[in-house]
Amino acid sequence: MKLAGTVVAAYGRQYRIELADGTTLLCVPRGKKSELVCGDQVSVLRTSADQGVISSLELRRSLLYRSDHFKEKLIAANVTQVIIVTATEPAFSDELITRCIVAAESQDIKVLIVLNKCDLLEKVAVATATLTPFQALGYRVLPLCARNNGASLLPYLAGHTSLLIGQSGMGKSTLTNALVPDACAPTREISQALNAGKQTTTHASLYRPGASSALIDSPGLTEFGLRHLSVEEISQAFVELRPLLGQCRFRDCRHDREPDCSILAAVRHGDIDLRRYAAYRSLCAEIG
Numbered sequence: 001m002k003l004a005g006t007v008v009a010a011y012g013r014q015y016r017i018e019l020a021d022g023t024t025l026l027c028v029p030r031g032k033k034s035e036l037v038c039g040d041q042v043s044v045l046r047t048s049a050d051q052g053v054i055s056s057l058e059l060r061r062s063l064l065y066r067s068d069h070f071k072e073k074l075i076a077a078n079v080t081q082v083i084i085v086t087a088t089e090p091a092f093s094d095e096l097i098t099r100c101i102v103a104a105e106s107q108d109i110k111v112l113i114v115l116n117k118c119d120l121l122e123k124v125a126v127a128t129a130t131l132t133p134f135q136a137l138g139y140r141v142l143p144l145c146a147r148n149n150g151a152s153l154l155p156y157l158a159g160h161t162s163l164l165i166g167q168s169g170m171g172k173s174t175l176t177n178a179l180v181p182d183a184c185a186p187t188r189e190i191s192q193a194l195n196a197g198k199q200t201t202t203h204a205s206l207y208r209p210g211a212s213s214a215l216i217d218s219p220g221l222t223e224f225g226l227r228h229l230s231v232e233e234i235s236q237a238f239v240e241l242r243p244l245l246g247q248c249r250f251r252d253c254r255h256d257r258e259p260d261c262s263i264l265a266a267v268r269h270g271d272i273d274l275r276r277y278a279a280y281r282s283l284c285a286e287i288g
């Protein structure tokens with residue numbers, strides 16, 4: 001008998017599949033199948049009390065992955081909301097935030113930004129300033145403290161499959177544990193000396209914070225290559241560029257140093273944030 005299931009963790013060629021009744025089976029794919037990822041919907045055949053074989057993969061509503069010159073790495077499937085987790089410490093990269101947003105926008109996925117560790121009061125102002133350009137574009141920024149009030153994120157999860165994404169050490173796993181008390185996601189104290197987080201989350205896992213929601217905790221990102229996107233897709237993923245596209249003198253304008261470029265004009269007028277423009281150029285240069 002075929003059973004419908006969800007991939008809740010992927011370990012190499014083995015997958016933990018959650019069935020409708022909440023129990024899980026450790027499964028291998030039958031035959032040579034494409035790689036599966038957390039959030040995938042599959043059909044499985046039970047082979048023993050706690051094992052099974054994956055017979056088919058359902059169509060994906062969305063697929064998030066990274067790509068550079070050498071490889072592609074799947075992140076999660078069927079995500080409907082990307083929650084970018086930043087923190088008052090350690091320092092985080094605004095370009096990486098933009099890359100997460102571009103990945104989400106290109107798949108029509110909702111974006112929410114969390115500023116965690118707001119209990120470190122003296123560091124809130126600097127981190128908030130880094131996030132201001134994103135807020136100005138309409139992205140919601142939610143300040144919180146995973147240690148004390150992480151559950152305040154719960155209402156934002158209803159009806160969504162949410163992915164927690166961000167650099168290591170931001171508190172994604174701490175937040176997961178606050179939202180899903182039986183998650184037991186591994187967390188670690190940051191290495192203060194290096195001002196950088198150590199990797200504790202080695203693979204993505206899907207949890208159930210409520211009846212109508214799913215939450216995926218993922219390993220820390222250090223880079224986010226988006227070589228699989230076209231210039232057109234990248235441009236459309238920048239909400240502030242959308243209304244200006246197609247208004248330059250040259251139809252193939254690269255918005256670099258061309259005359260009568262609508263985007264360069266907006267940058268000069270201060271209508272486009274300089275760091276967002278720089279991130280745009282760097283994304284385009286990567287695929288150029």
Ligand SMILES: Nc1nc2c(ncn2[C@@H]2O[C@H](COP(=O)(O)OP(=O)(O)O)[C@@H](O)[C@H]2O)c(=O)[nH]1
Pocket residue numbers: 116117118119120144145146147148167168169170171172173174175186187188189190197198200201220
């Ligand atoms: N001060 C403070 N520290 C936090 C908070 N949330 C997480 N941390 C700490 O930040 C470190 C990294 O947390 P972790 O959840 O492993 O981060 P991840 O790599 O994003 O999953 C751990 O030492 C946590 O205890 C918070 O709200 N306030």
Ligand SMILES: [Mg+2]
Pocket residue numbers: 172173174186187200201218219220
């Ligand atoms: Mg983690």
Ligand SMILES: [Zn+2]
Pocket residue numbers: 248253254255256258260261262263264
């Ligand atoms: Zn232009």
